Amino acid sequence: MMTQTPRFHQLTQPELATRKRRNVWIALGLVAFMVLLFTTTFLRMMQNQKAAREANAAITAAAPQSPSTAPTPTMEVAP
Numbered sequence: 013m014m015t016q017t018p019r020f021h022q023l024t025q026p027e028l029a030t031r032k033r034r035n036v037w038i039a040l041g042l043v044a045f046m047v048l049l050f051t052t053t054f055l056r057m058m059q060n061q062k063a064a065r066e067a068n069a070a071i072t073a074a075a076p077q078s079p080s081t082a083p084t085p086t087m088e089v090a091p
Contacts, residue, residue: 023031
């Protein structure tokens with residue numbers, strides 16, 4: 013069995029120009045997708061940090077005060 017050498021088609025100038033234009037658009041699409049992912053991730057991180065700060069502030073506000081700043085309890089005596 014003889015193996016044949018493959019024959020390759022030589023692209024013409026319009027075909028090469030079309031391929032190059034298509035490759036440029038694919039590259040631009042990939043870059044746009046990467047920018048979209050970065051922006052989405054960045055905005056989500058900012059929202060999560062804001063929520064964490066608000067939750068921490070709520071916990072701090074609800075925490076019991078230290079003895080030096082707490083009001084002195086008074087006992088009422090029943091008559």
